[in-house]
Amino acid sequence: MMKIANRIGIVGGGSWATALAKVLQNQSKKINWFIRRQEIIDSIQNFGHNPDYLSSTEFNSSLLYLSNDLEDIIKRSDIIIFGIPAAFLHKQLEGIDPKLLNEKIIISAIKGIVPEYNAVISHYFHTIYNTPAQNFGMIAGPCHAEEVVMDKLSYITLASKNSDITTLMSDLFSTRNIKVTVSSDVEGIEFASVLKNIYAVAAGISVGLGYGDNFLSVLTIGAILELRRFLDAINHCKRDINLSSYSGDIIVTSYSQFSRNRAFGNLIGKGYSVNYSRIEMKQVAEGYYAAKCMTEINELYKVDMPIVNTVFNILYRNVSPAIEMRKLADRLN
Secondary structure, three states: OOOOOOOEEEEOOOHHHHHHHHHHHHOOOOEEEEOOOHHHHHHHHHHOOOOOOOOOOOOOHHHEEEEOOHHHHHHHOOEEEEOOOHHHHHHHHOOOOHHHHOOOEEEEOOOOEEOOOOEEHHHHHHHHHOOOHHHEEEEEOOOOHHHHHOOOOEEEEEEEOOHHHHHHHHHHHOEOOEEEEEEOOHHHHHHHHHHHHHHHHHHHHHHHHOOOHHHHHHHHHHHHHHHHHHHHHHOOOOOOOOOHHHHHHHHHHHHOOOOHHHHHHHHHHOOOOHHHHHHHHOOOOHHHHHHHHHHHHHHHHOOOOHHHHHHHHHHHOOOOHHHHHHHHHHHOO
8 A cells, every 4th residue: 555645735715625625624634725815815814714615614724724825835735635627727737847746646626627738637637747647536526515514415436546545535535424435437537527517507508598397307317328428438447327426416516506507507598698607607617618628529539419519509609598408409308
């Protein structure tokens, strides 16, 4: 078993990063926490709250080392959990010496694609920072940050090619109300985490247009079948698509009141422009970026993905949501 030191760093100040920090603090773990904005750091240090995300969540600042110097956090940490939107990851890491990440354990809590490279997070770190598969792990759903910090029963999937890393993460994140599943299918779960955001945007658009639960159930089944076709095309490893780490994540993101991707789609379905909806959200809807990236990635695989195509046409080709969803409805059964 590999020896892993346990100085933990978190990169990101949004909902998911805040929830993970709270879970670790509940385990009495000390955390090195990178947050970009100094005013957020000041608020957590002085008042024990993140004022912008999950603001009712309380922190013991004596267990936190907070900094807006990413290089400092990386140097202080052996395990680095990245919890920022994929669209901002490359820009945030620009200027960081790749050698600083040598021998670090990289854990992705990111559910998106790095748009500059059309790469899932494991591929990005391997390509740009030479992170070997044995040093990489990820945290996936199905769960929402809001329910995690409310101590509601939640389920997370921990994936790595290295069983030592999944064991370590299980020890860190298994609690009375967090049930953990482990997997070695890193690529499959990463793409499932990406695609479920696109499917949630489609769900939100349908609700905004006035479609009911009957259609939403058919849309969800169509999304699960579409995911299976794509994962079978990229690799044929043994996996059960019906498990919660795949289908469960699609369901919770498509139906939940906490889903920002569904909320984003809902605004568009109600007639608001894409740009207005993005501004109104005040949070990043990963499905917006993922729709373009997945459309480009699928040019290589040529998988039949009508839901992804529908969302892409609405978001990037300015096609009427009503027309596109009607076409999609005629294809699903």
